[in-house]
Structure formats: C-alpha cells, structure tokens
Amino acid sequence: LYIGGAKYFIALSIAHLNKHKPWIESSYHGVITENTDVVLLDPPLVALDKDAPVPYAGKKARNERFIGEICGFHVQGLSAPFEAVVLNRTSGEGRLRAHGPIDCERQREFTFIIQARDCGTGPEGHGEKRSHKAVVHVQVGDVNEFSPVFGQLEYHGSVTEGKVYDSILQVQASDQDCSPQYSQICNYQITSQDTAFAIDRNGNIRNTESLSFDKESHYKIHVTAFDCGQKRAAQDAVVHIHVKPICKPGWQGWSKLIDYEPGTGSKPLFPKMHLETCVGSHESCERDW
Template sequence: MLTPSPFFLVFFFTVNKHKPWIETTYHGIVTENDDKVLLDPPLIALDKDAPLRYAGEGGDGEICGFRIHGQNVPFEAVVLDKSTGEGVIRAKDKLDCELQKEHTFTIQAYDCGEGPDGANMKKSHKATVHIQVNDINEYSPVFKEKSYKATVIEGKKYDSILKVEAVDADCSFQFSQICSYEIVTPDVPFSIDKDGFIKNTEKLSYGKEHMYKLTVTAYDCGKNRASEDVLVKISVKPTCKPSWQSFSKRIEYEPGTGSLALFPGMHLETCDEPITSIRATVELETNHIGKGCDRDTYSEKSLHKLCGKSLLLTALRHHLMK
C-alpha cells in the first residue's frame, strides 16, 4: 500500500530592489496639427527586477507609468507595454508654433511596486526632454502698406523705382520667408525681383501714359499667395528743362490805357537744380506794327506815338524794376 507523500505549499515573494532606468536626455519633434511626438531615442524604461520578457502581470519589474514634471507642460507620457517599458509622449492640446517653438521638461519612469497593490513602487532618475514644434504653412503673406506710389521722369530707365514688402506670420524660416513677388497686371513696362524692387523695362513717355497702376502679389516659400494683392501707382513726369514758364509771347495793348503788367504769372523752372545767378533780357518787337495802326507811310516817330510803343516801354521798365 502506497503512503501519500506530504503536500507542501511553496510561496515565492519578490522584492523590488531596483529602480527603473531611462536615458538622461530625449529630443523630440511634433507637428502643429499632430499630437504624437517622435522621440530620439525612443522612450523605453528598463528594470533589473524583470530580467525576462514576461515577468508576470503586475510584477515589480514592470513599468506602470511615466510622470512629467514642469509647469503648464502641454504633453503627457503613456505606457504602451508594461513588460517592455515602452512608452510614448503626445500633446494634450493643439500646439501653436507661433506661440512657442520649443518645450523643455523632465520625465520619470515608475515600476509597478511590490505585490498586487503596487506598494513601494520605485522611480527612475529625472530625464530631460526637449521637443521642437514643427510649423505648418497656415498663414499667407501680408503687405506692410495698403498701397505704394512713386514718381519717375520720362525717358529714363531706373535700376529701382520703389520697393514693396510683405511679411508672413508663420514661425518657421521656410514658411515665414517671402520667396517671390509678381506683377499681376499684364502688359506693363515694369518688372519686380524676389526682394520686391520694381523697375521699368523700357523708357517711359509722359505723352503715352501719365500714370501706371500695377497690382502686385507675394508668395511665401511654401507657395502660399498673399491674402490681398497690393496696388502700386507710378506717375510719369515730363522731362524737365530749365526755362521761364507761364508767360505769353504776344500782348495786346490799347494806347492810352495806362500801364500793363507784361508777365504777371511768369516763373523760372529750375528743375530742382541750385541757382547761383539769373540774367534775363527782354526785347519788344514792333516789326510791321504799322499794319495794325493806320498806314505804313507814317514816320517811325509818329508810329511810336500813335501805337503807344513809348507806353509799352515805360510799362516794361516799371515791371523789371519790381
């Protein structure tokens, strides 16, 4: 007859001896319209209390969580696999690169502690996390001025007439830079370069066109067009020649009517050049004046008296003395 062997119950108790281990520094990238952070190196916590891949559910060698430290950190860390310690960092809310391009905070890993209630859990050292927020091209260029205007002299080709300038509110260098400008108005004798400088491509004529109106737009380096195009007005001024202006070459005078102002509105156009001296000569011509008086048979002295030349000369002298 066989005698039953004694029955023994053996209990194994694990002791949470070791702290979880993580890298000391992480670098991450996240895009404005996404929440998942790409980390380098990946977020993985290791614990020597769990040497095997499968250490049992809730074991003290498993990783139960990550904790982020810092004020107003818009990220959270989540454990994907307790046994491997793999985790991810993701944004809690929509990020805005224009408000903040980079975020820095610290993170710790926690194991699951001893026993089913997770008592005496241990935590790793604090690692530093640097996250860069990548920009999306959400803004369009905006011109600094509502309109632009300039004046040119006819018959002259300019290296630059004026400059238009647009700005972009995106945070990244690529999307915030203005890559090109374009004159939208067709068939105009002007061109514009990538920096916004406008010049004429041919000599302009005041007789052909007094003013040109151009519509100009801008593109950022992400190919977004300006939210509103801008109007550019370029006036053409006739070629300036230094001369006396606003006087009449012929004056009608009735003898005996007294003095007459010969050039009341006359002025000298200097074309903005400095003047050191002015010399003027005025001549009064009376050729064939007899045809307008009585008849050519009068003597010269009689004609002067009849037609009032002496009065004209007196008026002329009086005007010049002013």
Template sequence: GEICAFKIHEQDMPFEAVVLNKTSGEGLLQAKSPIDCELQKEYTFIIQAYDCGAGPSGTNWKKSHKAVVHIQVNDMNEFAPTFKEAAYRASVTEGKIYDSILQVEAMDEDCSPQYSQICNYEIVTSEAPFAIDRNGNIRNTEKLSYDKEHLYKIKVTAYDCGQKRAIEDVEVS
C-alpha cells in the first residue's frame, strides 16, 4: 500500500521524517532545528513507516519493520583558536641559547580533530631572533644581549588544522 507517514520513536530528536512520494514510499529525514557538533556529535534512533490503512485517524495503519538510523554530525570550522593566557612573559640570561624559553598554548572549541587541533604556531614579528616549534616552544636563534635589547615583544600566531588563527603577544626580557 501507500506510505502515509514515518514516525521517529525517540523523544526530543531534532529530526522529522516527511513523506515525499506515497506510492514509492520515498521520504526525507530533515533537521527541525540547527544541529551543532559541539553540543552532540551523533544521534541514533528508530524510524518506522506507516501505510495508509483504514481508519479516519490512522488507527488501523499498518506499520513497517523498524529501522535504526545513525547520524554523525560533521564539524564546521566555526571557532578560531584562543591562547590559554592573555599574554606570555619570560626572562632569560643573556649570552645563552635556550632549547625552550617558554611554551605558548592555544586551544580550539571545534568538535572534530581536524578543526580543534592546533597544527602550527608561527612568529609573525619580523627579524625577531626567535623560533617556535609545532608544540608552541619558543627558543632564541642567537645569543641575546641586554645592552643591545633588553625587552623583545613578539607576536605569535596559532593555526588550527582548518587554518583559522589567533594572535598573541609574547615578551622576553
């Protein structure tokens, strides 16, 4: 017979199933409201089709077998990284090369590894005698002299794997 309705058996699902073609039984499962990966990454529920049996209110409709539906919500790169500290400061002794002066750390609120992981850090201040690695460790690339410069202000950018970025100030004295 013809299909007149689909029913989702779980409560509070943000989806609805509508009949597109009664004869073929084709339907459409669609979101009733925006879906957000950061709130819920996946949904599982049971759906059932009803044919257009006798009865004015569908009381005698025949039900199909139940089917389990599993939906995984894909992430969008909504959030840019943010640094854990508002600013970073470190002091060093002149004339030494350090493996790591300090470590900056950024995070990202997106739900998937692709967009929530920090893939790269970069020092954007030109001609600063510092380098930064993928883990946010800042080191000096030459021996520093207090007489030459007693305070370095550098800007660091963190990139998530979707290439959104955050910029932070770092001071080394």
C-alpha cells in the first residue's frame, strides 16, 4: 500500500471459526473382563472434525489447542461406571475405561450415551461443539472365580439287596459365577476308590452291581462336582447308601454251629430264631428255643 509515496505493509488476521461438530459412530459395542478396567470397543472410539487443525491466533503455550482437534468425550448415564479419555487430539482417538474393577456377578451389561467435544474457539475452549449422542453397550466377560458348592454336604439313599437301580438318588451343586460357561455344572465324579456305584453328569447315582445286605449294609462314598470351566468343588459331598435286606421265607436267626463252655449252665440255643413267612406286612412268626 502506497501513501504519500511511502510503501506500507498491512497484516490481515483471518479468524478461524469453529464451524463443524465432531463426528462419531452412532453405536458402539464393548467387552470388559470383570475385575479389570479396560473396555474393548467395536468400532474403536475415534472422533473426527472437519475444521482445519490450526492454532488460535497468537497462542504459544505448550498446551496450545487447535481448532479441529478433539478435546474430550462425555459419558452420560448415572449408573455407568465408565469414563472416556482422549489419547490423541489430532487423530481423535479415545479410550473407554471403567472407574474401577467391574463385577459380573453384580451387573452383566451396561448401556449409556457418549459424546465427543472439540476444542472450541478460544483459549479456554469456549464455543466448543459436541457431536451427536452415540449409544454404547458394554458386556462384562466372566472370570471363573467361584467353585461349585453342593446344596447339602450329606445325602442318604437306600436300595434293596439284589436289585440294580437306574438312579438311587441325585446330588446337586451350584456355582455363583455369572456366565453359563462357569456357572453351570458340567460333571460330577465319585472320588472314592473301588465302589459299586457310578454317577452321571446330572448327579444321579446308581449301583453298578447287585448288593448284599449280609456282605455290607452301609456304603459311604464321596462325590465332587466340576463347573464347565473345569473348576472343582472346594468340598466333597458325602453320600450314604443303605442296603435293605429282602424277605427270605423260612426259619431265620439260627446257626449250624453253637459254642458252649462246660459248666456254664443252661444256654438258649436259638434266642433270635423266628419263622419268616413274608406274607402281608412282612411280620414274622417268632418262637424262642
């Protein structure tokens, strides 16, 4: 510019305006493993802004903000224990994380709203613009932290000698983990050695051979349970199987051999001898000899 023959230069300052809102995806799906604080999002959390990445005029501070950069994310939801942080203002990359470890047994999933905000038009960020509201759905991944627990520590069942049963009794265990993988009981096992019993995946106990009352009238076996993550019950259950004798008609309670010591006086030969008829209520005709 020439004025009075002199040459002058005039510097023009062009104000860069914050014209555009940041842009993010409309919905996100995330997974977080319980007892951790890192959320894996699909798609990744990235905010974009069409404004040019230029600095505010005259600002030279180390924490200088640029128009077109992303300055923050805002999580909306009173029950959502999450926060979003900006990893890179220029690229708009962010990360979603929990305020503290998440417990799947208390809550298995969360749904909340998230928005991105740009750096505004002034040194303090005034005039910032926010993106539309996006829905975030986070599912909590379970950790196999609980062992199966039996409903009772002792079970009682009975069989009649000479019979083989499909099921004598059923034991049941449960698990406090939140996922089907770790909360379901996938297997039961008899831990006692050399038994005449077997157990299926539903906890039904059966005898594998006919039993004799005279040989053994009571069996005691130990049983454990496994969840579908193969975690074993912390304490076994004890199962008592009682064998009931079958009715045998004829004279019962006598022996072919009797020990007698001379000089001890009279002795009843068969004090428990009785005639079993197995008729009606199975009452027997008894007679002492």
